[in-house]
Amino acid sequence: MSELQQGLVIAHLGQGIAVEVGEQTLLCQTLRKLDTVVVGDQVMISIIADQQGRIEQLLPRRSVLQRPSRSKQTRPVAANIDTIFVVFAAEPECDFLLLDQYLCICENCNINAAIVFNKIDLPFANTIELELQYYQSLSYPLYKVSSKLNIGISDLQAVLSQQTSMFAGQSGVGKSSLTNALLPDKNLRINSVSETTRHGRHTTTAATLYHLLGGGQLIDSPGVAIFGLAGLSEAQLAWGYREFQPFIGQCRFNDCRHVTDKDCAVRSAVTKGEVSTSRYQRFLKLREKMPPTQPGNNR
Structure with missing residues (x-):
């Protein structure tokens, strides 16, 4: 195997993946055992032919x-x-x-x-x-x-x-x-x-x-206009509202849903005007789009 070189994935093509290595762009295949390789990934590749390579390793992602x-x-x-x-x-x-x-x-x-x-x-x-x-x-x-x-x-x-x-x-x-x-x-x-x-x-x-x-x-990414809630949990959805974050830990229950739960600090903040009512209403609408969760205790 040739010495591995680091590259940047810049596009998916019909017959492979375009990887930028220095000043050149190579058409690469990927090892089947690797996770899905996407644009923006840093990878290690081996050169297998003129302007052709194979992705051998997927480097850690920061996001x-x-x-x-x-x-x-x-x-x-x-x-x-x-x-x-x-x-x-x-x-x-x-x-x-x-x-x-x-x-x-x-x-x-x-x-x-x-x-x-x-x-x-x-x-x-x-x-x-x-x-x-x-x-x-x-x-x-x-x-x-x-x-x-x-x-x-x-x-x-x-x-x-x-x-x-x-x-x-x-x-x-x-x-x-x-x-x-x-x-x-x-x-x-x-x-x-x-x-x-x-x-x-x-x-x-x-x-x-x-x-x-x-x-x-x-x-x-013209084909990705909407990427959905991408598997977020209800707790992650609430955390995704930046202004909720200081209040989430103050709720009476650790698994507070911020809807009808007793002593909910987020709802209290909405009432006091510390959180936008319109943003909170949109949170409730997004929450309705979440997949159903296991039934819990009624509070």
Whole structure:
């Protein structure tokens, strides 16, 4: 076996996995015994032929994003993401429930979260501004941009240059427009990968990692608009609401569900105005989407 070399997974192709090793890109197969390899993974590979390799080892991940698959299992989508930038806009109508869902997942997956409010060239209601201010009070970074008018793009680029990032959000909010503004030669780049790996037409249907001109990496995953609650437990869902965290340990019961339980510190905080009522109501809605749990004692 040739000496192992470290590489970065940048795309899944129809006949293999594109791995970047230094200045070259190799088309690799993977050992069957390995866990699923995804874009963003750091791997050790052996060279088996000209521009071809085999993934021998999957290096430890600092974070992994998962999505639900069949049989209520989860499967990884991308790895080693530093920040997920949740994109939304005044049009289509702001889906704050979906936004909260993304934030909950990030809180439980060791991934930072930031909010991108796109299409600021369009009018939007004052209620949206109030919600945005609340998220900022929870220390979620907020970037107001317009990919159409090139407003705020340079500020976003500066933040992206320092990390590995990914955009998420509902359809129609402008994720593709933002990606194209940041990666004007996107199609040229992926065609180059296809030619380098001798795969011909690029057939990736999942995520692809791009190096941004100003530094940093952007994982573009057009097929993963919504990654669900990704196997979170009820307790993890509650922890995913950042403002709940100081109160969870003060509840009377260790397994408090924060719904009708006696002496619930979270509900008390809502009553006192220390936690947003609208956010709490969205927590209850997300909780309804969780799989049923074992029946417990009625309290």
